[in-house]
Amino acid sequence: MDMQQGDLDRIFFFEHARKTAEATYAKDPLDADNLTRWGGALLELSQFQNMAESKKMIQEAISKLEEALLVNPKKHDTLWCLGNAHTSQAFMTPDLDEAKEYFDKSAIHFQQALDEDPGNDLYRKSLEVAAKAPELHKEIHAHGLAQQAMGSAGPSTSSGSKTTLKKKKSSDLKYDIFGWIILAVGIVAWVGFAKSQLPPPPPPPR
Numbered sequence: 001m002d003m004q005q006g007d008l009d010r011i012f013f014f015e016h017a018r019k020t021a022e023a024t025y026a027k028d029p030l031d032a033d034n035l036t037r038w039g040g041a042l043l044e045l046s047q048f049q050n051m052a053e054s055k056k057m058i059q060e061a062i063s064k065l066e067e068a069l070l071v072n073p074k075k076h077d078t079l080w081c082l083g084n085a086h087t088s089q090a091f092m093t094p095d096l097d098e099a100k101e102y103f104d105k106s107a108i109h110f111q112q113a114l115d116e117d118p119g120n121d122l123y124r125k126s127l128e129v130a131a132k133a134p135e136l137h138k139e140i141h142a143h144g145l146a147q148q149a150m151g152s153a154g155p156s157t158s159s160g161s162k163t164t165l166k167k168k169k170s171s172d173l174k175y176d177i178f179g180w181i182i183l184a185v186g187i188v189a190w191v192g193f194a195k196s197q198l199p200p201p202p203p204p205p206r
Contacts, residue, residue: 002125007137008166009046011045011048014034014041014044014045015045017037017038017041017062018041018042018045021034021035021037021038021041022038022085025038025192030070030071030197031071031191032068032075032078033068034068035065035067035068035071035078036064036065036068036075036077036078036081037065038061038064039061039062039063039065039068039078039081039082039085040081041083042057042058042060042061042064043057043058043061043081043084043088045057045058046058046061046088049095051092051153054088054092055089058088058089058092059089061084061085062082062086062089065078065081065082065085066082069082073115074116076112076113076114076116076117076120076123077113079109079110079112079113079116080109080113080122080126082106082109082111083105083106083107083108083109083110083113083126083130083169083183084126085128086102086104086106086109087102087103087106087108087133088107089102090102090103090106090133090137091133091137091140096137096138096141100134103130103133103134103137106130106133107127107130107131110123110126110127111127111129113126114127138164151160
């Protein structure tokens, strides 16, 4: 997968955040904010991996987020991140029946997050998209986009304008799903890191 400088900077930032969270966990394993940041960083990093590594990283993120909820079951940002993690799992699962189980979990967590923070538009939007998710899942897997979206497919060539148009439409759909989910997780994580007053990571090598 081709990497833009912005992607490299994000990888560098969230890898630093992951390592910082891991070190903090060793000192205080009951810090729900830290566990949430750790899970969010893993979820952010998962989009830059191949399919197998992405699934593994998302599952690790879920583990950290669930651990945070054991400490604070009503932590709405953790509930929301967990919903996104299950959404990512669902879109990476080709079988729709199996994927629906993940979608159901994500909808529950989005609703719980909204219940805890009723005025949060991001949570509300997440819940709305969750209702449409199974249909979007069909579109993504009909065009074989799941693997491409997670970076496991290389560049492809088109044979004709119809194929190109279909790919463009599919690509737009891919970013509608993965883009807003990951970007939103990233925004929440950035805000969380800022609030925690983490020391800034060293500048990435150029």
